[in-house]
Amino acid sequence: MDVGAEVLELLLAGGSREELDAVLARAHPAAGTDGGPGAAGPSATDLAWLRELAHRLQAQAERQRSREAELSALYETARDLTAIRDLDAILAAIVRRARQLLGADMTYLSLNDAPDGASYMKVTDGALTPEFRRLRLPLGTGLLGLVAQSGAPYFTEDYQADERFLHREYIDTAVEGEQIRAILGVPLMVEGVVIGALLAVHRRVRPFPANEVTLLTSFAAHAAVALENARLFERARAAVADADAATEALVARNQASERAAHAHDLLTDTLLHQGGVGEVAEVLAEVLGGAVEVYDDAGRVLAGPGSARPVDVDDAVGEALASGRCVRTEDGSWIAVAAAGEEHLGTLVLRTDGPMGLPERRTLERAALVTAMVLLFGRSEAEAESRVRGELLVDLLGTRRLDPVRVRERARQQGADLDGALALAVARHASERAGQRVVAGLARERRGLGAVHEGQLVLLAAGDPRELGRELQDRLDGATVGVARVEDAVGGVASAWHEARRTLTVLFRLGRTGEVADAATLGLARLLLGDNGPEQVDEFIEQALGPLLRYDAERETRLVETVSVWFAASGSLRDAAEQLHVHPNTVTQRLDRVGRLLGDGWREGSRRLEVQLALQTHQLRDLM
Structure with missing residues (x-):
């Protein structure tokens, strides 16, 4: 095989320059001096021409292979943009491939912080020091800052010795720590706006040929596309999330409205069928979930489990009365007030882990309004019943002789029991109307009679006199109470009234307010009153x-x-x-x-x- 054919075979096989020179060197001794017809091989001139041509073909093949590698890397990067949703992963891949193709010692990408006027490191590949990875350069400072500010590519063969750039001590220290000499930087552009820079560096002094600038610019364009796609993707995802949230909010609002309408129907039905506060509490617990308690204006349990009331319930009641809205206490309970005008009738306490949006709060307030109406209806009924019961008790307190059979029949019709051991309690209260409600309620509970007679609250019921007096005292918030035993359900009520009223008078005169006493506990004062045997x-x-x-x-x-x-x-x-x-x-x-x-x-x-x-x-x- 002649030398020309051997060179061609070697070029096709991708042989190196050293291998090519070795083939030509072997052919050189056989070459003729003039290359005439009698020569044994190619002349020295032919070999020189063949060597130059082979070197040119070999360089072109290398450039072609390099270009193919670049295009392949750019293609893979473009493909990644459609396959990878993680922005950091995309940027890391771009920086890594740029470093490999340019043969750089390190590549890095920075993003601009416009409000702060700086550009900060986003991704690095090949960095040696953590300080460099956290570097933040003011726009216009150093090569990176200049590229990020101007939007034009810059490169330097030796950064430390290049006076074209604005040097800062902390930046030069970081550059020295990385042993950086040559730097190439190209801008990242999105819709004509510079958002950052992509840089390749070498730790030796060297120039950057035009093809490397072009290649890095291509990678920067892909990085910009990735950043823009990520921004658009994030915006789309946020829009979808907002739409989903709006849909969920609408569904939740519709569900809350349906629950509120259902609660309204149930509360209205409870009111129409003359249900009590217990039924209102059950409806509220069912609709809002949790436990509901109802207290009267004195803090006594009317419905519900009656667990410990919130510590700050009084403050919450005052705030609710002033605002007309429900109030949340420190322990997470919700307080609503049942009121008639400025009069506090009762308190609703809701304990729930469920949502308490506006519809739920309005449902609680509507339940408080229904509770107020139920309590007012109950008060009207109680006052009417109290008048009837009071009339009978007033008759018993008088001196007129009554028919025992008729008295017991009237008592039975009113649900009172006058058989057995009876006691009479007499007290005073600052509010006669409020005291009358207390006496009427207690009389109803104990199947007795209650009335206001001659400015005194009078209660007749079965039981021990002092026990009855203490219960009345508790309901009247510590009032002074005189009590007496009733010897006869019909004829003995008047004398018991006289004794209990006189005991009450003596208690006040002796300054023994807030006590419950019968005549026997008056001691010497009783003997001095006379009528004693x-x-x-x-x-x-x-x-x-x-x-x-x-x-x-x-x-x-x-x-x-x-x-x-x-x-x-x-x-x-x-x-x-x-x-x-x-x-x-x-x-x-x-x-x-x-x-x-x-x-x-x-x-x-x-x-x-x-x-x-x-x-x-x-x-x-x-x-x-």
Whole structure:
């Protein structure tokens, strides 16, 4: 095979320049001097021409292969733009391929922060230091900042020595840390606006041929497309999300409106069928979910489980009364007020984990309005019933003789039970109307009678007098109450009224407000009122000395005698001990026990006088 054919074969096989030169060198010794017909091979001139031609063909093939690689990389990048939705992944691939094709030591991409007037590193490939990856350059500073500001490509064979660029110490320090020398930078453009820059660097001094500038510009164009596609994709995704959110909001609003309409129908039906606050609470719990409690204006439970009320419920009630809207408490409960004008009738407390948008809050407020109407209807009925019950009680309080059979029939028609042991309680209240509602309600609960008579609240019901009085006192927020036992359901009510009313008067005059008392607990004051016989005297002694008398009788002690001697000795322990023939410490111990039996304060004031008088009366009764 001649040398020409061998060179062609080598070029087709992609041989290197060194291999090509070796083939030509082997052919050179056989070459003739002039290349004439008698020569053994090609002349030196022919070989020189063949070498130059082969080198040109080889360089063209290399350029072709390089171009093919570039086009392939650009094609793959373009394909990635349609296949990858992750912007960071796309940019990283662009930077990595640019570095590979340009044979650069490092490539990086920056994005402009227009409000801050700077360009910051977004993606790097081949960086050595973390400081460089976080670098942020003011626009116009350094090569990157100049490209990002001007929108034109720039390159330098040796950045550190190039005075065309504005150098900053911290930037040069970062560049030195990366050992950067040659830099090529091209802009990222979207619709004529510079949004960043793409750069390739070498850690040695070298020029950048035009084909490398063109190639990096192509990659920058793809990066810009990726950024724009990502922006459009994000905008489309946000639009879809907004549409989905709007649809969900519309569906939720429709569902809330349907629930509100359903609640309105249920509440209206409850009102039309004269349902109570319990039915209103059940409807509200069903519609809004959670637990509902209803309290009256005094804080007593009318419906619901009656768990602990929110700590700040009073503040919430005040705010709700002022605004006419429901209010949320600190523990997450919702408060709505049932009111008639400015009058607070009741409070609704809703505890729920469900949504409480505007429709739900309006449903709660509508339930509060229905509750107010139910309470007003109930009040009207109670007042009408109270008038009927009150008429019967007023008749019993009078002096006119009544037919027992007729009285019991009237009581039965009103749901009152006058059989068994009855008690009468009398009290006063600042608001006669409010007090009348309390008395009427308690009378209805206890199957008794209640009325306002001569400015006093009167309650007649079965049970222990003091127990009845304490219950009435609690309903009236600590009122003073006089009570008496009713001996006869018809003829004895008037005398019990007289005794309970007189007891109430004495309590006020003695300053014992806020107490519940019957005549027996008035002590000496009762004896001074007159109309007392042996039975009342015995009750006075029992009230003042009963615990001591029983203790002495059961244990054969001398507590009553000790107290009597101590009083006679003017409170002197020594004198009392001499008369009792015991040690003074014994007297002290006995008096301490007396205090535990009679209670604190028996040696002071009116209690002391009552105990002394009771001792003397007891001694006189023993002599009779």
